[in-house]
Amino acid sequence: MNTAFLLMAQYSGQAIIPADKVREDYFSHLTLPKFIRKISEGHLALPLVRMEASQKSAKGVHLQDLADYLDARRAEGQREFRQMYG
Numbered sequence: 551m552n553t554a555f556l557l558m559a560q561y562s563g564q565a566i567i568p569a570d571k572v573r574e575d576y577f578s579h580l581t582l583p584k585f586i587r588k589i590s591e592g593h594l595a596l597p598l599v600r601m602e603a604s605q606k607s608a609k610g611v612h613l614q615d616l617a618d619y620l621d622a623r624r625a626e627g628q629r630e631f632r633q634m635y636g
Contacts (some may be wrong), residue, residue, distance in 0.1 A: 554617035565601055566610035576620075595619060 560575075561567050573585040580588065586609065588594045597615045601608040 553561045553621050554614055557613050557620075559622050561613065565613055566601075567613060567616065569598065569609040569611060571618060576616075593625075595622070 557567075560570070560628060562571065569586060570582050573582055577585050577594075585594075588597055589598045596611055596619050599610050599612055601610070
């Protein structure tokens, strides 16, 4: 299954998904400021795209970067599962 293709359907083909939408859909346990802080500090391996050079500009996540992140998390889950259950 192609994660990027599924995300294209979920986000109506948007290339850059607003950070708040990504947070809402995949990191609902975090507030938006904490989500952005975790990305900035390197605790979440998810590149953040700024629409302008300004600090106050809109922030988002590229669809392919989100797909890669989700695929990496899935691979980690599968690895842990295989360790536990052979």
